[in-house]
Amino acid sequence: MTKYAKAVAAIKAMENYLLTYSDIEQLINASGKAEMESIIASKKGNGNETDTLENVWSTLMDYAPECEELKILLYKNDFHNLKAALKSMIAGREPDNYYIKPSNLNLDELKDILSSKDYGRLPEYMRETAENAYKLITKTLDGQLADSLIDCDTLKAMQKAAEKTGNSFMIRYALLNTVCADIKTAYRCCKMKKSVNFTENAICGSSEIEKDALVRAVTGGMETLISYLENSSYGDAAGLLEKSAAQFEKWCDDVITELAEQARMQSFGFEPLAAYYIAAEAEIKNLRILSICKEFGADRETVTERMRKLYV
Amino acid sequence: MTNGMVFALIGAALAALMAGIGSAKGVGLVGEAAAGVVSVDPSKFSKVLILQLLPGTQGLYGLLTAIILLSRVGIIGGTPAELTTAQGLAFLAAACPIAIVGLISAIFQGKTAAAGVGITAKKPEHNGKGIIMAAMVETYAILALLISILMIYNIAV
Numbered sequence: 001m002t003k004y005a006k007a008v009a010a011i012k013a014m015e016n017y018l019l020t021y022s023d024i025e026q027l028i029n030a031s032g033k034a035e036m037e038s039i040i041a042s043k044k045g046n047g048n049e050t051d052t053l054e055n056v057w058s059t060l061m062d063y064a065p066e067c068e069e070l071k072i073l074l075y076k077n078d079f080h081n082l083k084a085a086l087k088s089m090i091a092g093r094e095p096d097n098y099y100i101k102p103s104n105l106n107l108d109e110l111k112d113i114l115s116s117k118d119y120g121r122l123p124e125y126m127r128e129t130a131e132n133a134y135k136l137i138t139k140t141l142d143g144q145l146a147d148s149l150i151d152c153d154t155l156k157a158m159q160k161a162a163e164k165t166g167n168s169f170m171i172r173y174a175l176l177n178t179v180c181a182d183i184k185t186a187y188r189c190c191k192m193k194k195s196v197n198f199t200e201n202a203i204c205g206s207s208e209i210e211k212d213a214l215v216r217a218v219t220g221g222m223e224t225l226i227s228y229l230e231n232s233s234y235g236d237a238a239g240l241l242e243k244s245a246a247q248f249e250k251w252c253d254d255v256i257t258e259l260a261e262q263a264r265m266q267s268f269g270f271e272p273l274a275a276y277y278i279a280a281e282a283e284i285k286n287l288r289i290l291s292i293c294k295e296f297g298a299d300r301e302t303v304t305e306r307m308r309k310l311y312v
Numbered sequence: 313m314t315n316g317m318v319f320a321l322i323g324a325a326l327a328a329l330m331a332g333i334g335s336a337k338g339v340g341l342v343g344e345a346a347a348g349v350v351s352v353d354p355s356k357f358s359k360v361l362i363l364q365l366l367p368g369t370q371g372l373y374g375l376l377t378a379i380i381l382l383s384r385v386g387i388i389g390g391t392p393a394e395l396t397t398a399q400g401l402a403f404l405a406a407a408c409p410i411a412i413v414g415l416i417s418a419i420f421q422g423k424t425a426a427a428g429v430g431i432t433a434k435k436p437e438h439n440g441k442g443i444i445m446a447a448m449v450e451t452y453a454i455l456a457l458l459i460s461i462l463m464i465y466n467i468a469v
Contacts, residue, residue, distance in 0.1 A: 002341055005426050010348030012433035013356070063348070267427035 002268045007063030011276045014059070015264075017044050019283055021310055027290055028303050036291065056280040057102035060273050069170055069270045072161045073277055075125070076177070077103045079154035082130055085110050087143055125161060129153040148185075148202040155181055155204040169263050169271045176259060178206040179234060180252035182214060187241055187248075190218045190225050208233055246306055254309040257282050261311055279311035286310075316395025316403075320385045323400075323407030324378040327460065331374025331414025331453075338367025338422025345429040352433075359432045359439045363425040366446045370410075370418035373457040377410045381464050393469050406463035413456030421449040 019027075023043050030036045044051070060070060077100045088095035089111070099107050104123065113119065114134070119127045129150055137146040155178040162174035182203050189199040199218050205211025209232055217228035229238035240248040260275035286308050293303040346360035381403055382388045385395060395403070428442025 002423055002426065005341055005345040006348035008348070009345035009426070009429045009433055010352050012430045013349045013352035015434055016353075267423075267430050 004064050004067070004270055004273060005268055007060070008266070008268055008272045010063055011060075011272055015276065015279075015311075018279055019043060019286070019310065024286065024290075024307055024310065027287075028300060028307075030294075033291065033294065036294070040287070053277075053281060053284055054101045056277060060277060064270060064273055067270045067273065069165050069167060070274055070277070071104050072158055072165070072170055072174065073274055074102055074104045075158050075161065076154055077101070078105050078123070078126060079129070079150050079157070081105060081107060081110060082114075082126060082133070083147060083150050085114050086130075086133055086137060086146065089114055090137055090141075090143075125157040126153075129157070145198075145201075148198070151181065151185075152202060152204045155206075159204075159206065167271075169259070169274065172259055173256065173274070175206055175208060176255050178204050179209050180237075180255070182206065182209055182211075183229065183234065183237055183241070184248070184252070186214050186218050186225060190222050194218075250306060250308060253282055253285065257309045257311055264311065275311070282308045282311065313392070314395050314400070315397045316400030317385065317392060319397065319400030320381065320395055320403035321387070323404035323411075324381045324387075326404075326411040327374045327381065327407040327414070328378040329374070330411040331377075331418065332371040334415035334418030335368050335371030335374075338370070338418040338420075338425070339364055341419075341422040342367060342425040342429060345426040349429055349433040356432055356436060359436060360429050362439075362443060363428050363432065363446060366425050366443070366450065367418045367422040369450060370414040370421070370453045373410050373453055374414050377407060377457065377460045377464070380461060381407060384464055384467070384469060386469075395469070399467060399469065402467045403464065406460055406467060408460075409456040409463075410453070410460040413452055417449050417453040417456075421446055421453075424449055 019040075023039065026039050027036050030039060057074070060067075064070065081095075081099050081103050084098035084100075085095045085107075088098060095111060096107075101107075109121070113121045114130065117131075117134070119131045122130055132153075133146045133150050136149060137143065140146075155174075158174040158177060159171075162170040165171075182205065185202045186199070188194075189202060194202075196215065196219055199215050200211075203211050203214055203218075205214070213228065217225045220228075226238050226242060229235065229241070232238075237248060237251055240251050256278055260278040263271035263275040264279075266272055289306050289308075290303060293306070342360075342364040346357075346364050349360055350357050379388065383390070385403065386392045425442070425446040428439075428446050431442040432439045
């Protein structure tokens with residue numbers, strides 16, 4: 001009940017260094033990269049150790065090294081890295097530039113495992129996926145098919161691991177990730193008029209958005225899909241999808257941040273640690289969007305509408 | 313030594329032991345949380361230290377009760393009294409409120425104070441609120457101490 005008391009207290013102190021809405025406002029108004037860097041340095045101090053997600057993760061692992069639940073947060077990166085390693089192996093390239101860190105996997109080992117086809121050395125949640133994806137990609141040479149298989153299995157693995165923890169926060173986290181990914185996939189499949197078979201393989205399904213119903217909606221066309229989503233518990237997402245993909249992406253990130261906001265109220269347990277990681281992820285995404293928008297001279301309104309919800 | 317004296321000594325031991333265990337657990341938990349905050353921001357040491365001290369009081373109440381009890385039965389500063397079994401059991405019963413409430417309240421106070429450390433970490437200006445919340449739990453330890461002392465002083469020896 002009082003697990004991770006030290007970690008949670010440390011995280012609460014670290015939250016003071018996260019960017020606030022007024023910091024983001026200042027960053028939006030900044031005239032250039034130098035001013036942005038100076039605003040960030042004044043908030044976080046020099047030699048800040050949480051400037052990359054890898055550093056945030058390593059800090060969390062220092063405080064809670066045995067926390068298995070937190071590892072679910074990295075499943076997306078793990079499966080992405082599997083995709084990167086597989087495709088690089090087929091194309092005869094080095095995968096290092098395509099990897100996302102942090103990851104639960106040792107990335108050098110991953111390359112080695114895939115080339116030796118010794119899938120038993122992979123974590124249990126990705127063994128079957130790696131084997132199936134390899135077979136699929138070597139048989140069809142269709143990267144998209146392998147991608148959709150891995151993406152779908154990512155969500156299934158997250159849901160399964162979350163259910164295994166029995167923790168409501170983690171179950172909701174996996175569910176929201178699945179719902180967002182499924183809506184995105186359904187929208188793309190519908191727009192690109194993908195076959196029913198492809199759509200069926202690409203959509204994972206969840207307790208809130210049932211797979212069969214979503215596939216049926218996709219085959220019915222865009223209007224049927226939007227009307228199906230409008231009548232689901234994610235009606236607001238359907239409205240955003242029609243307006244702009246960027247706003248829908250922002251909505252997906254914001255629902256996860258809202259979940260993190262509830263978890264950070266807890267005084268003990270791993271939930272505030274997971275919430276902090278989600279907040280740091282959103283902050284880094286905001287900074288990336290800001291710097292790209294600045295580089296391309298996007299107007300203030302465009303930047304503001306893309307800014308993710310903050311947790312502080 | 314009579315059976316009565318043995319029961320009285322068990323009472324004194326329980327008062328010091330159980331309240332002490334509770335305090336050790338409570339102080340330990342807050343210390344863990346405090347160390348987390350200080351590892352990120354060492355300037356908050358003094359503020360979190362106050363919170364860490366709070367669950368330590370139950371141990372002192374247990375010690376105080378044990379000393380008063382030992383003094384009443386003549387183990388400290390006098391001749392050991394020839395206590396009957398009934399008198400010994402009465403002293404044992406008198407030690408129970410602070411022993412039991414001390415143990416439980418110190419653990420719960422530790423949890424509340426550790427949560428208060430979170431307030432101090434995030435909003436140091438609201439440190440007082442964390443202290444007040446933790447201090448509320450203290451009330452019940454004080455009530456138990458009062459009852460234990462009243463009982464010990466009112467047992468005829």
